Amino acid sequence: MDVHGTLPEDLKKRGVNSPEKIEKDWEIQNFGRELTLSREEGGCGLLGVPFDGKFDKPEQLIMVFTSIIYTCSVAHASTNFPQYDEYAFPPNYPASMNGVPPKDKSSLTEADILSTLPDKKTTLDVMTVTKILSDRGTKSLGDFEVQYIFDPDAKRIVQE
Secondary structure, three states, X not given: OOOOOOOOHHHXXXXXXXXXXXXXXXXXXXXXXXXXXXXXXXXXXXXXXXXXXXXXXXXXXXXXXXXXXXXXXXXXXXXXXXXXXXHOOOOOOOOOOOOOOOOOOOOOOHHHHHHHOOOHHHHHHHHHHHHHHHOOOOOOOOOOXXXXXXXXHHHHHHHO
16 A cells, blocks of 8 residues: 555555455454454454444555554654653643642642642653653664565565
8 A cells, every 4th residue: 555545556466456355355354353353352442443344445454554554653653752842841741640630710829739749759750751752762664673574575565
């Protein structure tokens, strides 16, 4: 699949674009079933998987894989990398709060606000963890440290 959500020509030639082959492909159908099956039953328990995990068109696979790739890359990075920016200054976004949250909009004093913030040790621990999580500790998407693709046709597609 390319960035436009279309299948490469060599996959089309191999018949991946055939609804009949997709419906009969046990790996694709098991993948869809595992996505939607509850965690208690050994699945992923994902809610909202289109087509109830039963695929019969290439466009359905493209939609699901695009969503998964986006969630695992862009969405993860957009929430993970700015954590230090959000949590490093406790009044901005405290990781924990002492006492009871305000129940109305009545005025608070500076002392009221400061008394709800975590202590120095907790704050420094949060700053350390969020700094580590905000660093890019992995290579860029697609630049894998370990090669898990062994099928010659799949390797060729990745290298193109």
